[in-house]
Amino acid sequence: MNWTLEVVVVPVTDLDRAKEFYADRLGFTVDHDTRFGADVRIIQLTPPGSGCSVVIGKGAVPEMPPGSLKGLQLVVPDIRKAHAELVERGVECTEVQTLGQNPNPVPDPLDNVGFVFFSDPDGNGWAVQQISSRA
Structure with a gap:
């Protein structure tokens, strides 16, 4: 049986600001932005190529x-x-960092150990890791 992670809820203060950050700055696809009356709004966004989405919202x-x-x-x-893409899109992020030691540094010494870190406008922390192939 496969178990897939499909959604992660990300807590934010301003839905429109967060939607702009994730869609316009990070390039996530807006799957839906649904309102249920005045008190409930759910926005689902998916990173390109991902099977897992993030949800921001209020009320539900x-x-x-x-x-x-x-x-x-x-x-x-x-x-x-x-x-380079994050910087071009105006996302404040760290430089590329190496964390740990790559036991198999060929063809790319950053594979598995290369990281970039950033936060969304509310301070939710993200890491980006290079993995070009899996064992």
């Missing part, structure tokens, strides 16, 4: 302090290219 999502989610992680095949 678990209550968590905005900015309290840390350790969200995206995986890309080329961390240098991902870093």
